[in-house]
Amino acid sequence: MLKDVTLGQYYQTDSWMHRLDPRVKLLGTLSYIIILFVVNSVPGYLVCGAFLLVCVLLSRVPFGYILRGLKTIMVLLLITVLFNLFLTPGEPLVSFWKFTITKEGLTFSIKMAVRLIFLIIASTLMTLTTSPNQLTDALESVLGPLKKLHVPVHEISMMMSIALRFIPILMEETDKIMKAQMARGADFDSGNLINKIKAMVPLLVPLFISAFRRANDLAMAMEARCYHGGEGRTKMKPLVYRKGDVGAYGVLCAFLAACIVIRVMGV
Amino acid sequence: MEIVKTIKLIHDYIVRDEEGNETGKVRAIDGVDLDVAPGQFIAVLGHNGSGKSTLAKHLNALLYPTEGQVILDGFDTTDESHLWDIRQEAGMVFQNPDNQIIGQVVEEDVGFGPENMGVPTKEIWERVEESLKAVGMWEFRKKSPNRLSGGQKQRVSIAGVIAMHPKCIIMDEPTAMLDPSGRHEVIRAARALNQVEHITIILITHYMEEAIYADKVFVMDEGKIALQGTPREVFSQVDRMKELHLDVPQVTLLAHELRKAGLPIPEGILTSRELALALGLQPKETGSAWD
Structure with a gap:
């Protein structure tokens, strides 16, 4: 059961979007999210939507996969929309019982919904087209300048990639411990939420002990293979910008500029 | 000159109580003299707690002698300035394959050692290719290690060590967690490396069958070398081996x-x-x- 969980949601295929340098995708997604909150007019949202649509088409990821990302936050989205709809003061539009929908509330909640949907599609698209490994590499490279401020950038990204490597192993281990305890009469499935959580405690203790033991072994194995932090380390798969990546930066900048112009001009 | 030499090696583990105070010492290794010539296939046998794993960790400078000396290809392991030379020359393969694979893809894991050594990117790829081919795992290079069998994982670990171009590989019970076919795979890979690439292999094991092709066998008991010689010399002493809680x-x-x-x-x-x-x-x- 636990084995079916795939981490990250990388969708393996060969597309222009997949081949794009992960740094472009990371920075692109971040700036796209920021710009979503800069634009606030219909033409602005149309430009953002069109840009996103082109990206999705370039990624060759089926729409269903992308929409699956939306499903998980549907509740959050509804709550946000409802709160904005009913609780924004302004010119009343419809009024029933204790609730009033204002004109401002209506426009604001639509804006919010569009923003959130675009935001989630954009970040889902990034994780669908970038493997977790590439993502940690990109993070290390993008945060590189922070090294001067003594932020352990290399160490953080190493920790992230080791965590990713061990998640399936620990999952398997959890499964094994659960089965061993179920064989001796432990009950994980019945009872209310509190009982279920209580049943997890005897599961977590052996899992933690084994995780620490693994960490210890792994640290020794890494040392035995000459690991001594990021200094003097070379990369097997260094990130190198190619022509297409530079072009992508250009397109991204043009898009961002267009959005800012739309906002400033107040179209 | 010997590639691995220990002189009167002694190692004490300090026993601490719950508050962290010293309550005593356990002597894990007690005056071991080991001489290994380059290109040899050495087997170290011993029952649990005989000190064989502790000995292995000394050869890679993961542990330092309490007394005595460990000399690896002319470098004293306590000499900090040569620490990385020692670890590069004496590769180490551990027992649990899951706990020593760092990469999420087979080829990335094999490249981990050379990356740490600062080998240029192009050469890393050459090394990865040659070492994966040497252990017969080349066609699995794009796979996730989690999808491999125990024997295959262990061969990836060996490839990861070979990619560092060591002169000597120390294998600390590499087959203990494997099924018989996985054990066979790993031992065959180790023997091939010894015979084709002339890499010195020190195999620590408690499976007697794995030791019969060694050039020399050391049997450890309570931190001391109890028996040594060719496999034939050692295994002909059936009664003595039984005393040492070992089978032949x-x-x-x-x-x-x-x-x-x-x-x-x-x-x-x-x-x-x-x-x-x-x-x-x-x-x-x-x-x-x-x-």
């Missing part, structure tokens, strides 16, 4: 019992083929998995 290979034991019963068989039979010949039978060509 089943064929050797059978030959020993037959000899005691009066059959004219020499001591130190190591393979079923030898036994068949000694009994004047025509050996079957299939043989055991270890032939």
Whole structure:
């Protein structure tokens, strides 16, 4: 059961979007999210939507996969929309019982919904087209300048990639411990939420002990293979910008500029 | 010159109580003298707690001697300035394959050692290719290690060590967690490296069958070397091995019992083929998995 969980949601295929340098995708997604909150007019949202649509088409990821990302936050989205709809003061539009929908509330909640949907599609698209490994590499490279401020950038990204490597192993281990305890009469499935959580405690203790033991072994194995932090380390798969990546930066900048112009001009 | 040499090596583990105060010492290694010539295949045998894993960690400077010296290819392991040279020259393969694979893709894991050594990118790829081919895992290079069998994972670990171009590989019970076919895979890879690439192999194990092809066998007991010699010399001492809580290979034991019963068989039979010949039978060509 636990084995079916795939981490990250990388969708393996060969597309222009997949081949794009992960740094472009990371920075692109971040700036796209920021710009979503800069634009606030219909033409602005149309430009953002069109840009996103082109990206999705370039990624060759089926729409269903992308929409699956939306499903998980549907509740959050509804709550946000409802709160904005009913609780924004302004010119009343419809009024029933204790609730009033204002004109401002209506426009604001639509804006919010569009923003959130675009935001989630954009970040889902990034994780669908970038493997977790590439993502940690990109993070290390993008945060590189922070090294001067003594932020352990290399160490953080190493920790992230080791965590990713061990998640399936620990999952398997959890499964094994659960089965061993179920064989001796432990009950994980019945009872209310509190009982279920209580049943997890005897599961977590052996899992933690084994995780620490693994960490210890792994640290020794890494040392035995000459690991001594990021200094003097070379990369097997260094990130190198190619022509297409530079072009992508250009397109991204043009898009961002267009959005800012739309906002400033107040179209 | 010996590639690995220990001189009167002693290692004490400090025992602490719950508050972290010293309550005593356990001597894990007690005056071990080890000499290994380049290109040899060495097996170190011993029951649990005999100090063999502790010895292995000394050879890679993961532990430092309490007393005595460990000299690896001319470098003293306590000499900090040569620490990375020592770790590069003496590669280490551990027991649990899951706990020593760092990469999420086979090829990335093999590249981890060379990356740490600062090898240029192009050469890393060459090294990864040659080492994966040496252990027969080249076609799995794009796979996730989680999808491999135990024997395959262990061969990836060995490839990760070979990519660092070591002179010597220390294997600390690499087959303890594997099934028989995985064990066979790993030992075959180790023997091939020894015979083709002339890399010195120090294999620590408690499976006697894995030791019969070694050039030299060391048997450890309570931190001391109790027996040493060729596999034939060591395994012919069936009763002494039993005293040390170790078995001898089943064929050797059978030959020993037959000899005691009066059959004219020499001591130190190591393979079923030898036994068949000694009994004047025509050996079957299939043989055991270890032939």
